[in-house]
Amino acid sequence: MDDLIREMLEPDRPAPGVVARRRRLTATTAIIGLAAVGVTSLTTNALFTSDDSSSQSGFTTGTVVIDAPGTSWAVTTPSPANAAPGDDFFIEVPVANEGTLELRYAVELAATADTPSSSLLDFLSYELYVPAPAATAVTCTAAGTAALTPLTSGALNVSDPIKAVGDKATGPDTGDRVLGVGGDETLCLKVLFDIDADDTVQGHDASFNLDFFSEQTANNS
Numbered sequence: 001m002d003d004l005i006r007e008m009l010e011p012d013r014p015a016p017g018v019v020a021r022r023r024r025l026t027a028t029t030a031i032i033g034l035a036a037v038g039v040t041s042l043t044t045n046a047l048f049t050s051d052d053s054s055s056q057s058g059f060t061t062g063t064v065v066i067d068a069p070g071t072s073w074a075v076t077t078p079s080p081a082n083a084a085p086g087d088d089f090f091i092e093v094p095v096a097n098e099g100t101l102e103l104r105y106a107v108e109l110a111a112t113a114d115t116p117s118s119s120l121l122d123f124l125s126y127e128l129y130v131p132a133p134a135a136t137a138v139t140c141t142a143a144g145t146a147a148l149t150p151l152t153s154g155a156l157n158v159s160d161p162i163k164a165v166g167d168k169a170t171g172p173d174t175g176d177r178v179l180g181v182g183g184d185e186t187l188c189l190k191v192l193f194d195i196d197a198d199d200t201v202q203g204h205d206a207s208f209n210l211d212f213f214s215e216q217t218a219n220n221s
Contacts, residue, residue, distance in 0.1 A: 065099035066179075066214035074140035074188070085123070086195035092140045093210060095177075096184035104176040105214040106166035107187070111156035114205035121157035123197035124206060128152050128164050129188040130177075140188035150190075151175065161211065164189075168213035172221060 073080050074090040083089065097103050109128070113120045127150040131139035139145075152164050152175070165187070166176035179185065189208065 062101040062216070062218075063099035064101055064103050064214055064216050065097070066103060066105055066212050067096045067098045068210065068212050069094060069096075071189075071208075071210070083193050085193055085197040087193045088142060089191045089193070090140045090142070090145075091189040091191065091208065093187040093189055094184065095179070095187060095212070097179035097181060097214075100181060102178065102180050102217045103214045104166070104172060104178045104217050105212055106168045106173065106176055107164045108161035108168065108211045108213070109156075109164040109189075110161045110209045110211075112207045112209070114207055115203075118201060118204045120197075120201040120204040120206050121155075123194035123201060124156040125192045125194070126153060126156055126162075126164075127190040127192070129190065130185060131188050133186070140186065145188060145190065156191075156206075156208075164210070170215060170220070172217075178217060 071091050071093050074092045078084065078087045078089070080089050095105070107128075109126065111121055111124060111126075127145075129140075129145045129148050129150050131144045131148060133139070152162070154162060156162075163175075167173035177185070187210075189210070191208070
């Protein structure tokens, strides 16, 4: 009985070698566990990656550039600076496409009497032509336009700008003119001074203004 109580209070201790082996086994297991954690972490952080981008240059928007460099009196006889009732006068208006896209254009015409309260515009009218080009002859003349039908014509004593060519609204309109890249043409504006003009307009002046409106034709139908 005494021996049984002694065994319960003082159980047999393993031999020293057995204790050492258990400690080594426990330590080895812990080391392997930590190593596994380390290997997992290393593998996750060491993935090789590569980033790249692809680009393409050379995209440049086209241009719509209409140029009407200036007008000139096509003939000097009779002189526009000494106009008499019944005279007709011709103004050349060169137009060119200096952009990189085909364009269509419209023109608005406005006339102004430079003398305050003048009635000069009541005696002025216009006709607008596109004469065929000629290498050796001036076509913006009475002879050059005699056989042509004017694009438009009418009185100049109006308050709103006249739609002399087409319509400036976006999209193709009746009367719009089309010019290819590098294309050009010359409009011919004929100004008619009414034979019935009276003495009240002697010494009065008038100015004519042409506004051009152009737009691309591509994808614009």
